[in-house]
Amino acid sequence: MSSQDSAATPFPLPLNHEFLQKLAGADLVRPDHLLGAHPVTEGGVAGVRFAVWAPQAQGIHVVGDFNGWQESHPLDRLDLGYWGTFVPGAQAGQLYKFRIQGADGRTVDRIDPFARAFEEPPATASIIWTDDYRWQDAEWMAQRSARRDGPVSIYEVHVGSWRLDDQGRPLGYRELAHQLADYVEQMGFTHVELMGAMAHPFYGSWGYQVTGYYAPAARHGTPEDFKYLVDYLHGRGIGVLLDWVPGHFPTDDHALARYDGAPLYEYADPRKGFHFDWNTYIFDYGRNEVVMFLIGSALRWLQDFHLDGLRVDAVASMLYLDFSRTEWVPNIHGGRENLEAIAFLRRLNEVVHQMAPGCMMVAEESTAFPGVTHPVPQGLGFDYKWAMGWMNDSLAYLGTDPLFRRYEHHKITFFNVYRSTEHFVLAISHDEVVHGKKPLVLKAPGDWEQQRANLRAFYGYMWTTPGKKLLFMGQEFAHSQEWNHDVALPWEKAAWPDHAGMAELVRELNRLYSERRDWYADDVEPAGQEWLNGDDAENSVFVYRRLDQQSGQSCVVVLNMTPVYRQNYHLPVPQAGQYRYLLNTDEGRFGGWSHEVGDPRAWEEPLLGQPARMSLNLPPLSALVLELAEAAPAQEPQQQGQEVQD
Template identity: 40%
Template sequence: MKIQDSHVPSEFSSSDKELILTGENFKSQEILGVHQLMVDKVVYYTFRVWAPNALEVFLVGDFNEWEDSLPMSKDEQTGIWEITTNLPKEMDLYKYHVTQSTGRKIMKIDPYAKVFEKRPGNAARVYIEKEKKWKDGLWRGRRKRSNHYKRPLNIYEVHASSFKHSESGKPYGFKELTETLIPYLEKMNYTHVEFMPLMEHPLDQSWGYQLIGYFALCSEYGTPEEFKAFVEACHVKNIGVIVDWVPGHFCVNDDALAYYDGTAQFEYFDENRAQNRRWGSINFDLGKPEVQSFLISSILYWIQEYHIDGVRVDAVSSMIYRNYDDGPFMLNHEGGLTNLEGYYFLKRLNAVIKSEAPDVLMIAEESSSETRITSKHEDSLGFDYKWNMGWMNDVLRFYEMDPLFRRDNFNLVTFSFMYMMEERFILPLSHDEVVHGKKSLMHKMWGDRYKQFAQLRNLYTFMMTHPGKKLLFMGSEWGQFLEWKYDEELEWVDLEDDMNAKMQTFTSCLNEFYKQSAPLWEEEENCQTIEFIDADNRDDSVLSFIRHGKRTKDFLIVILNMTPVERVDFQIGVPYKGTYEEVLNTEMKEFGGTWEYHNPDCETKNNVFKHFEQSINTTVPALGAIILKPVDIQVNRKK
C-alpha cells in the first residue's frame, strides 16, 4: 500500500489541544502520540508531537524507509505537529525527524509512545490499546472501601529483570513472573509487590531510573498485555502492585527528550538547574504547564490503564530543594532553598491523583525533615506515605556495630520513636542498601554466620513491630550474602543451604504474624499504639515495648535482645495481672536457632517495674527477640 499524507480532519479542536499548554489536560496521551481512526472503512493513523520551536518535523519509519516523505503540519497556537496517514500492515516502527530551532536535524523518539522496539533500537511502535475485560473488580472494590492506614502494608521490592533468569540466562518477563513471582509472594505472605521503574529506559545500569518513555512498559519486560495479566493475577490473589516513577529527571540521550526542539522544552532554561550532575541526567522544568500535563498524564495512564495500586515517587528531595545537587545553585525569589516549581508540582500531582484515584497509594522517597510530606499535615505535599530514611540509616548502623559498643549507641534504635508520628512512614530496607559496596543486609550483621542470621531475624522483628509500614528488597528475606547485581538473577542457590532456607521460613512466618496481628497496624495513626516498658536499658541493650490494638485485651509485648548474652529470668513490667504466652521466638530451631521449645507461660507478680504495678520474668535469647500476648488477664488491675 502506498503511504500518503491524508487530509482527514482532526478529531480534536485547538481548544482541546490548548489545555495541554495550560497544564490542565491530564490525559494528554489521548491527543499526543499515535491514534487510530476509521474513515470510509479505511484505517488511518494520526501522529502528533509537541515541539513548539522546531522548524520542521517529518514522520519517518520502516514504512517509508526512514525518509522525509511525510511532512507534519504545525498548529501555530499550540506548537503541536500533526499528520494523518495510512500504513502498510506489519510495518510499525517510527520516529520523528526534527529540524530543531538551530537548524540541526535529528531523529527523536515519540515522548508519548506506548511501546518501543527492543534494544539496541529505540524506535517507537505503532500501538493501539485493546480494551481489556478486567477480572479484578472484587479487589478494586475492597481497595476502595478499606482504610489502608489501618491495614497491614508489607511490600516486597523487586527489580524485574534480576529476580529470576531462564536457563539461557535471559531475564524473566512478566509472562514468566506471573507464573513464578506471584506464587512466591503468596508463599512469603507479602501484601504488595513494588517494582523499580518499569517504564522504557535505554540502559540497565540505571536500574530504570533514567527514563525515555514515560507511557511505555520497558520492552525487555514483555508486552503491555502481559503486564496487565500480571497485575490482574496479583489482584486475584489479594496482592497489590506498586511501581516506582521518576518525575524529577530524565535520560540525557540526544534522541530522547533532551532539548527536543532545540530549546529547553522539557528542561529548565537555566542550564545550572537543567543539569542533574549527581545522576548525569536532566531535570524537568516542573513549573512549565506542558511538562506538568505530560508527567501527570503519564502516571494517571499507568494507574488507569494498568490498574496499579500505588506509586512510589523517586528522589523527591531533588525536586523540592535547590541545593540538593552537587553543582552551583541559586536561592529562589523568596530568598530560600525550596525549589518552588517542584514543591507546587508535587502538591498538584497529589491533589490530581487523589481526585481521580483516591484509593491509590502515593509514596515519597524523601530523605529530609524540613518539608512536610504526608497528608497527616494540611500544609504538606499530600503523599500518603514517606520512606523513613532516618530509621533505616540508624538501625543499620546499630546492627553493624560490635555489641560491645551498642550500650553507648542505644539511641540509634530508640531515636525513631521520638518522631514516629510526625509523618506516615514506611520503614524501608531497600535496594539502595545492598549495592555499591554497602554489602547485603546479611553481610552487614556483626559476628560469625550464626550470629548474623540471629541478628537478621532480630532486625526484621524490630521492623515488623515498630510503628510504620514495611518494605524489604528481594533476596534479603533469606539472607543473601552477596550484594545485589542488576544484571544477574538472585542467588537462589542459597536456598540449598539449611540456614538460608530456615531464614526464608522465618521471614514468611513473621510476615504472616504481622498480617494476622491487628495491634501491629490498626492503631498506627495514634501515639497510643505503642507503650514503652523499658527504652533505657543500655547496660543489657534490651528494648521492650507494647503494641496496642483497639480492644483493651488486644496487645503484644515485644522484647529485643541486642547482645550475644542470653537474658535468663529477665524482668519486665506488664499492664495487667494474669498470664502471658510466648507467640514468637526468633531462636526456634525451625527458624535456624537452637531452641526446641518456647518459653513457658508467664504468671505476673506484684512487683513494681517502672510505671507498671505488675511484672513477669522470662528468658530472652542471645541476639534474639520474643513476642508475648495475654491469654488470661484482669483488665481492672492496670498499673
C-alpha cells in the same frame, strides 16, 4: 479537572484549539489522549494521527515502517507549539520516530514522548499501539482502598534479575506473573514494588533513567503482557506498586533531552536543570506542558495498567534547589525550596487521589521537609513516606559491635519520638545492599551464626515497629552476596537450612502482621507503641508494647541485642496473668539456638511505671513477642531474678 474525564468524551481527543489550549493551560491531565500516535479513521480512510509538542522545532516529519523511513509525511505546525498530521494506511504494530529539525539546526530522529510501546533495547523506535486487554480484576479494584489502609508488606523486585529462565534470560511478564505470585503468596507479602518496569534504554540504570514514561520496558514483553502481570497478581490477592521517576531523565539524544533542539522538558539553566551526580536532566516543573506530561504518565500507570500505587523516586532532589550542588539559583523568596516542584507534587497527588481512588502515593524523601504525608494544601499530599531516618539509624545500630551498642541505644528509641508526624514505610530497599554496602546479613558483626541471629532480631524489631514494611528481594532469605542486576538471585542457596530458616521467619512475621491489628492499625497514633523499658542501654534490651485502641488487642515485644543469654530478666508489663509467646526468633525452625525462655507468667508488682512484671530468659540476639492469654485473678508472690532499676 479536564473535560476529557467525562465518559462521553471521544478518544482520542480532537486535535483542535480547545484541547491544545487545555493542555497548554495545565487543564488536560491525560495529554496522551491528545498527543502521540492514535489509530483513527478520517474521511473513511484508516490510518494514524500523529501529534507532538515541540515549539522550538523548525520542522518535523514522522518516519517509520509505513513510509520506508522517508520524509514523506511532514507534520503541520498547529497552535501553541504543537504539530500534527494524519498518515493514511499506517497501523498498529508499526515502528516510527519523529524526525525533528531543531532550533540548533540539527536533525535528529527522536522517540514519541507519549509512545505506548517501544522496541526492545538497544533499538529505540516507538511503536504504534492500541490497548486491547480484558481485565479480570474488578473485585480487586473495588476494594483496594481498604487494602491500602490495612497491613502493607511490600516485596521490592527488580524485574530483570529476580529470576532468570532456563536459558539465562530475564523472565517475560507472563512468566514472571505466575512465578512471582506463587512466591509472594507463599511468603505472605501483601504487595510487590516493581523496579525497572518503565521503558529505559540502559539496563544498568535499574530503570531510573527512563525514556518511555507511558510504556513498560520491552525487554519483558508487550504492554498487554504487563497488564497480564498486574491482573494475575491482583487475582492472587497481591497489590502492585511501580517505581516512578519524575525527578530527572537521561541525556540520550534520541529521547527527551533538548527535544526540539533546545531545552524543553528540562530547565534551561543548568544550575536548576542538570544533575551532575547522575548526569541527568531535571524536569522544568514551571512549564504546564511538562507538569501535564508527568501527571498523565502517573495516571497512565494507575488507570490503564491498574497499578495500586507509585513509589515516587528522589523527591528530595525535586524539593530543594541546592540538592547535591554548590552553585544554585534561589527561589523568588531567596530560599532553597523549588516552589514549582512543590506545586507539581501537590497537584499530582490531588489528581491521583481524585482520578485513581484507592491508589497509594509513596514518597522516597530523605529530608525533614514538613508535611510530606499531610493533606494538600498544607502538605504535599502523599499517602506514605519512606522512613529514611529510621533506616539509617537502625542499620547503623545493626552494624555496631554489640559491645558498643550501649552507646547507640538512642538509635532504636528515637524513631518513636517523631513517628507520628508522618505516615511512614519502613523500607530496606535495594539502595542499602549495593555499591559496597553489603547485604543485610553481612552488615551485622560476629560470625555467621551471630550475623543471622542479629538479622532475625532486626526483622523482629522491624515488623513490630509502627509503619508499613518494604524489603528488597533476596534479603528475606539472608542473601549473602551484593545484589547484581546482571544475575538472578541465588535460589539454590535459598533452600539451604541457614537461609530457609530466615525465609521461614519472614513468612511468620508477615502472617502475624497481616492477622494482628495491633501490629498495623495505630501506626501513627502515639498510643500505638508504648515504651515499657526503653532505657536499659547497659544490657541493650528494649521492651515495648503494641496496641490497637479500637479492638484493645496488644502485645509485648522484648529485644535482646547482645550475644548474652540473660537469665531471669525482669521486665515491666501492663497486666498480670499468664502470657503466651507469639514469636521467638531464636527458635530452631528459624535457624536459632532454641534457648530456654521460661514461663511467661506475670505477677502484680510495679516496675518502671507498670503494675506488673515477669521474669524471662532472653536468648542472645533475639526478639520475643508475647500476648496476655489469661489475666491473673489475684496478686501473686514476687519471684527472684535480675532486677531492672525503677
